[in-house]
Amino acid sequence: MTRILIVDDEPQILRALRINLVARQYEVALAADGSAALREAAQWHPDLVLLDLGLPDLDGVDVIHGLRGWTTVPIVVLSGRAGNQDKIEALDAGADDYVTKPFNIEELLARVRAVTRRTRAQEAELAAVQLGDHTIDLTNKTISGGVRLTPTEWHILEILLRNPGRLVSQRQLLTEVWGTKYLKETHYLRQYMVQLRRKLERDPAHPVHLITELGMGYRYLP
Amino acid sequence: MTRILIVDDEPQILRALRINLVARQYEVALAADGSAALREAAQWHPDLVLLDLGLPDLDGVDVIHGLRGWTTVPIVVLSGRAGNQDKIEALDAGADDYVTKPFNIEELLARVRAVTRRTRAQEAELAAVQLGDHTIDLTNKTISGGVRLTPTEWHILEILLRNPGRLVSQRQLLTEVWGTKYLKETHYLRQYMVQLRRKLERDPAHPVHLITELGMGYRYLP
């Protein structure tokens, strides 16, 4: 979930942005002036800052400098001033984009997506799952402790890890990995579950995380 | 030195941009249409692309897609069309910024600086990579110990080094280096991995840094 900090002193703009961003599954925090913005950013670590330049307490460029002192979080500037000098100053202070008020909300959202794209990709890579002693990174296909898996083992493990705590039927596993013609080959599953447990469970004979549900399927318990 | 590829079909705009950018110590290449742009980008590897959307041969968004298929180079769109839909499409296709013509040159330069700021920082990190006995400088394309690589070898090595520790799929390598029509040619990869190991690994038969992930791809271990 992408976290966006909105900084503006006009309550109606704060409100409009919050409604639009929350509706699009962003997590939102608000700040009405520069010092509140710096405080909030330090505590909450947003993934993006929407910053109005016309704040009551601090100059907008100073807020950018205040943020850039310790974080590289993307900053999109909103401003009523359309002057070129303002834009240039803000961008050179470290802002990533500059949108002039009044702005179209769809355009702003597209710019938000563009700016967060790179960061989002990096964050997704960090999505790591813990399984017992091991840390598993599904996108990079890495497991701590030098454990290596074969393609089929990865495939099965991925399906289980994407459904934490939930029962995954033999049917689902067999269709996803081998196709619908292999629904009867439960032997395959038994075979590969042995391998996975041997590589990942502390005591493969008494699994704690990769659980058999008799006659139904398997379950990953975090 | 930052390399900028300017894509526009109007000669006077090309000329104006070139003069301004060269004066500010950028290295500049020009392209008058979409296919020339894609060709130039593939050969010259610019650090930033300034792209006009109204090209004679290809739709601007297709050019963005064509670039994004194999590179993450920052793209700044220049456009006479101020419509929001155009902006949104271009930004979502993978553009990093959008500037409407007529634009102020100083503003454009500020946006160029903003967009390249992050990439420059990332590149600095990659400036020198250690692989076993060898120090590899990706920007200058040099390797300690008098090792020399062919263009294709560099291309593959770069992709792997840009993803340290991460699995890089055969698919990704083949598309980035040869294009989407070569997805089946895993033989190429095997061939070049042999070469790279012979040139870089201490014991090419038992690689420590350029690792094969059977059935999946390759991985660079620092």
Added chain:
DNA sequence: CACGGACGTCAGAGTAGCGTCAAGACATGA
């Protein structure tokens, strides 16, 4: 308590995919 069904485990056959060598096709610059 005995039986049957489903699961766990082991070991070996078959095979896809990898590493390697080598030679022909192509591009580049002298």
Added chain:
DNA sequence: TCATGTCTTGACGCTACTCTGACGTCCGTG
């Protein structure tokens, strides 16, 4: 034009992954 280096293509042995069969074990049920 030739010479050199690079890319592409073919052939082949070998590794390790997948598949298969045999057997042992566990658990619920009658």
